[in-house]
Amino acid sequence: MNEQRVVGGVRAGTPLLRPGHVWLAGAGPGDPGLLTLDAFAGLSQADVVVHDALVDHRVLALAGPQARLEFAGKRGGRPSAEQRDITNRLVELAQGGYRVLRLKGGDPCVFGRGGEEAVALMRAGVPFRIIPGVTAGLAALTAAAIPATFRGLNRALILAAGYGVDDDCPDWSALARTGQPIVLYMAMRNLATIAQALMRGGLAPSTPAAIIVSATTTAERVLVSTLDRVASEAENHQLGTPSIIVIGNIVNLRDQLLDTMAETAP
Ligand SMILES: C[S@@+](CC[C@H](N)C(=O)[O-])C[C@H]1O[C@@H](n2cnc3c(N)ncnc32)[C@H](O)[C@@H]1O
Known part of the structure; x- marks a missing residue:
């Protein structure tokens, strides 16, 4: 056909x-x-x-x-x-x-x-x-077994661009105060600065965070970390671009889902 x-x-x-x-x-x-x-x-x-x-x-x-x-x-x-x-x-x-x-x-x-x-x-x-x-911000999460929304965890999802500096940026503290998961595009270069700003805005350093590189391609890589460590771990693992970064409790679901998926796999 x-x-x-x-x-x-x-x-x-x-x-x-x-x-x-x-x-x-x-x-x-x-x-x-x-x-x-x-x-x-x-x-x-x-x-x-x-x-x-x-x-x-x-x-x-x-x-x-x-x-x-x-x-x-x-x-x-x-x-x-x-x-x-x-x-x-x-x-x-x-x-x-x-x-x-x-x-x-x-x-x-x-x-x-x-x-x-x-x-x-x-x-x-x-x-x-x-x-x-x-859009990559949604596909990357789902492909990495991180549900973008999950009843009881979040009722909103923030998509934000992480390039630019100062006045050009979203108000990271205000986003942090929503308590809702944040999905970042184009943020690898500024990740350390953004993570600091989110923590200053009230997000716990232990907030789960993940980076999905080249989502849905043969080069896909996933790093799971916490907000206080994600930037340094990305550097240690030499993660490149294009990457989606997701910050919030929904990241924790990945481990549970991957376990189940492994059990049912042939
Ligand atoms: C200029 S924006 C374009 C976004 C695009 N219009 C979309 O809806 O996905 C480029 C950014 O999208 C993200 N991106 C695009 N494709 C991606 C992929 N396959 N894996 C991870 N991130 C991706 C990265 O953050 C990259 O820096």
């Missing part, structure tokens, strides 16, 4: 990526199994796939034979001129009559500047769709 029939079979029909249109889609965290059927349909129809650095090579391999892959890598929050270049390129391709898939890691609108690209397309009069993706 080809991909168009797969998508069409569960819907009224296959969504069509038309010439001159842009689909702004999420590719999920890595594992191609977490791609949405609509992103898959976009990959099979696009003339040009403009993708980010974090889109897994196995996902890109699903592009149709007609597709040209264009890398539009942006990592580490470099200057906005580069973002302008990317949006200009999307507009240029669409106005040139191409079917364009703009593919971003995770969900396009979660710390992904998908909203800005959508606004740029809107202003340029380019027809577009936004296709959600599985």
Whole structure:
């Protein structure tokens, strides 16, 4: 069964990526199994796939034979001129009559500047769709057997970006006072500073914390620690990026679930 029939079979029909249109889609965290059927349909129809650095090579391999892959890598929050270049390129391709898939890691609108690209397309009069993706902050937890919510433990979950300094940062003390688990994107460089700020805000040093590196890829690594030690242990284990950090009691569930999963495994 080809991909168009797969998508069409569960819907009224296959969504069509038309010439001159842009689909702004999420590719999920890595594992191609977490791609949405609509992103898959976009990959099979696009003339040009403009993708980010974090889109897994196995996902890109699903592009149709007609597709040209264009890398539009942006990592580490470099200057906005580069973002302008990317949006200009999307507009240029669409106005040139191409079917364009703009593919971003995770969900396009979660710390992904998908909203800005959508606004740029809107202003340029380019027809577009936004296709959600599985965001790394949720996928990494579930893949690591850390439930994002668990009755009796939490009724909220905070997603926060950990780059930037001082005024540019969330109010870590205020987040700490909520007592709810915190999921950090792009926070490895500032982890020691953030952990200190959360402890100053009232979180116990013994609060469980975990780092999930390259979630849902073949390079996935998980470190479980506590808030006071997580930064130094990450350094000792030479953990790299991309990484999701989760801080809160939900991390403790991982050990129990892993035990059960091991028992039922073949
Ligand atoms: C610019 S943000 C993009 C987030 C993306 N739009 C999403 O919804 O997942 C990049 C950050 O996402 C996180 N990230 C993305 N993919 C990841 C993965 N497979 N494993 C762990 N963290 C990931 C890391 O914190 C990384 O620094």
